[in-house]
Amino acid sequence: MLDISELSRESGFSPSKLRYYEEVGLIRSVGRRGLKRLYEDEVKTRISLISLAQTAGFSLGEIKETIGSEGRPDLDGTVLAAKADAIDAKIKELTALRDGLRHVMNCTAENHLDCPRFQRIIRVALTKKQVDGKRSKKNPDKGRRN
Amino acid sequence: MLDISELSRESGFSPSKLRYYEEVGLIRSVGRRGLKRLYEDEVKTRISLISLAQTAGFSLGEIKETIGSEGRPDLDGTVLAAKADAIDAKIKELTALRDGLRHVMNCTAENHLDCPRFQRIIRVALTKKQVDGKRSKKNPDKGRRN
């Protein structure tokens, strides 16, 4: 059992952030000591998980949907699998990007965007993403979601 | 040379997004055909790069700072190296997260947050992050930036 300031100190999350997460149902407190919220130790793992998932680019909504509001809501296997696959895809993109940057560092081309090697690296990373495929016919300014 | 609708179609970025990027100096057009902006082909690579960098969690500001407003502003090697390292760190986190999720999928523990294997995976991912170290003394609600 920890209060909010302990949890904040140990997790590196500001108290306001912790309260906010509780408000949106990502974590929960299990009571009060006076006014102070009390958290179970478990919540530390939960917070770490949330932090990682955010790094992976998931929204709080997606995270909640994946890990549930309580610990239990038996994390649906297919959801988890989908997220794991999404992360895999992201890892590939990041790897390509990193390689691209490292290449640029010791590439002598004056304009790196013209460097064929660089372009290939970037393009390869995105062909995976191109599963997004095609969408709206015309393009009267509307469209896509990224 | 392409106009905005062609670029939009080929890149999957909405016209408004392209105009916005131009406004903030991430891309540039090289003239007009009538009213229409004209872009060089180079900008496609640039856009791909921006997209990847966003996936990696960088803000538009950071991206601009890294790849410059024009193609040239000779991408500072140390900045690039730092970004590459940051991406490496992120890859490690994502890998751990993915492994964690995959583990949960065929872990029989009723509450996965209690599963020691899972906890270890998560913890390992974050110890890398703990370079963030310590900060403010007290914790009167102020503090940190994540």
Added chain:
DNA sequence: TCTTGACCTCAAGTGGGCTTGAAGTTGCAT
């Protein structure tokens, strides 16, 4: 008992990254 300081709630504000909408301009086809 009184103060103090760390917590509390709730509403409003912030910054990033765009999108939307109104009003105007343009080139091309009729």
Added chain:
DNA sequence: ATGCAACTTCAAGCCCACTTGAGGTCAAGA
């Protein structure tokens, strides 16, 4: 010459993830 679709600008709006601020409450110590 006229219409119209596809652009243009500019300001305002929106969603997300929080932070900030005002005003209130509590419990531990002087």
